[in-house]
Amino acid sequence: MSNPSPPPGMPRVLPRIDDLLRACVHCGFCNAACPTYQLSGDEREGPRGRLYLVKEILVDGREAPLGPLEHCLMCRACETACPAGIRYGEILDYAREQTNDRRSWRARWADRLLYRALDSRALVQSVTGFLRRTRRLTPRASSGIEKSRNLPWPAVRHARKVGLLRGCVQPHMRPDLDNKAAVILDHCGVSAIPLGPACCGALPHHLHQVETGRHLARQRLDEWRPDWFAVTSTATGCGAFMAEYPRLLDDDRARPFADKVTDMAALIDPGRLSPVTPERQMRIAFHAPCSLPAGPQGQERVQAILLALGHTLVPTDAPALCCGSAGPYALRYPRWAQALGNRKWQALTRHAPHQVVTANIGCLRHLAARADRPVRHWIDLVYEALTTPGTDGHG
Numbered sequence: 001m002s003n004p005s006p007p008p009g010m011p012r013v014l015p016r017i018d019d020l021l022r023a024c025v026h027c028g029f030c031n032a033a034c035p036t037y038q039l040s041g042d043e044r045e046g047p048r049g050r051l052y053l054v055k056e057i058l059v060d061g062r063e064a065p066l067g068p069l070e071h072c073l074m075c076r077a078c079e080t081a082c083p084a085g086i087r088y089g090e091i092l093d094y095a096r097e098q099t100n101d102r103r104s105w106r107a108r109w110a111d112r113l114l115y116r117a118l119d120s121r122a123l124v125q126s127v128t129g130f131l132r133r134t135r136r137l138t139p140r141a142s143s144g145i146e147k148s149r150n151l152p153w154p155a156v157r158h159a160r161k162v163g164l165l166r167g168c169v170q171p172h173m174r175p176d177l178d179n180k181a182a183v184i185l186d187h188c189g190v191s192a193i194p195l196g197p198a199c200c201g202a203l204p205h206h207l208h209q210v211e212t213g214r215h216l217a218r219q220r221l222d223e224w225r226p227d228w229f230a231v232t233s234t235a236t237g238c239g240a241f242m243a244e245y246p247r248l249l250d251d252d253r254a255r256p257f258a259d260k261v262t263d264m265a266a267l268i269d270p271g272r273l274s275p276v277t278p279e280r281q282m283r284i285a286f287h288a289p290c291s292l293p294a295g296p297q298g299q300e301r302v303q304a305i306l307l308a309l310g311h312t313l314v315p316t317d318a319p320a321l322c323c324g325s326a327g328p329y330a331l332r333y334p335r336w337a338q339a340l341g342n343r344k345w346q347a348l349t350r351h352a353p354h355q356v357v358t359a360n361i362g363c364l365r366h367l368a369a370r371a372d373r374p375v376r377h378w379i380d381l382v383y384e385a386l387t388t389p390g391t392d393g394h395g
């Protein structure tokens with residue numbers, strides 16, 4: 001099947017969907033890694049079944065239910081498990097865009113309204129403010145939403161500069177987090193320049209508002225300065241989306257921009273940190289968000305940072321299992337999201353950690369809603385180590 005001409009703004013080269021699909025050898029290894037398959041036991045709710053569906057709809061031109069494509073969390077655990085190197089995320093992203101018009105008008109309006117609500121600064125500010133004030137009455141709903149703290153942003157004083165994305169929803173829930181990251185970067189000899197506050201494009205993209213996502217991505221490219229040696233974010237989901245700009249945009253700046261996207265942890269040298277005092281050292285369960293890259297520049301680096309602070313990492317079951325947050329997924333499919341969150345919480349707390357630590361506000365909030373102990377961002381722990389009197393977090 002040859003693909004139709006791309007609409008304005010689409011990349012010049014669209015994926016050849018039949019070629020991408022043909023690489024699948026139907027072994028089913030991916031199903032074992034898939035959270036929705038694990039929950040349902042239904043072949044159609046796993047990656048292999050979804051690939052069949054995409055083929056039926058886009059290659060064979062047949063009618064098929066779209067629900068399983070929508071239920072996918074886009075966690076990409078299946079890509080890691082696949083021996084044939086199937087680019088599942090790319091295939092599903094393309095299929096969702098191509099089939100959006102076939103969804104029911106109710107589903108399309110629900111996504112549109114949800115995006116409008118989450119995009120409204122005034123509304124998000126009022127809701128988070130209300131939840132902050134009623135924390136005692138609404139502990140679950142207000143989980144992960146902390147008191148507003150007016151932390152200073154360090155002056156630009158280093159030659160090495162990094163663009164730090166200040167996203168859309170996170171600044172309302174955790175207004176302190178990016179400032180803490182800027183302080184930590186300053187300690188490591190890097191000046192952070194705010195990018196935004198504005199959305200990277202991921203939020204509308206995940207809610208089928210693809211053109212709005214592209215528009216926001218182009219705005220971030222407009223703000224970007226090529227002399228920044230990196231672009232980063234305290235939300236791994238935003239970082240992962242910015243790294244996808246070349247696939248989503250027909251813009252010459254997308255590739256050089258994406259090449260600079262670096263996980264926040266990779267900018268921190270654990271050698272510059274020292275252990276906190278023994279009474280502050282904890283047993284920690286680390287939840288690696290699906291959007292945090294594996295390996296020494298991502299998951300391993302966060303763990304190295306926590307170890308450098310003197311904490312102990314406890315083992316967790318099924319470390320690659322998605323927690324069910326997945327951007328706006330938890331709002332669209334709360335039943336799946338809650339079931340996955342409960343499973344993940346059990347897996348994380350089996351070895352009795354004092355705290356659960358993660359790297360993405362969505363995961364943090366989703367896990368904190370069921371928590372009997374603190375759930376925190378690793379940036380909080382580094383910031384406290386550097387700034388709390390009586391600790392020895394400086395290297």
Ligand code: SF4
Pocket residue numbers: 023024025026027028029030031047048051081082083084085086
């Ligand atoms: S693991 Fe890869 S090759 Fe095997 S069924 Fe899944 S997508 Fe296809």
Ligand code: SF4
Pocket residue numbers: 033034035036037046047050071072073074075076077078079088
């Ligand atoms: S992206 Fe995640 S939820 Fe979707 S099919 Fe792959 S493993 Fe399953």
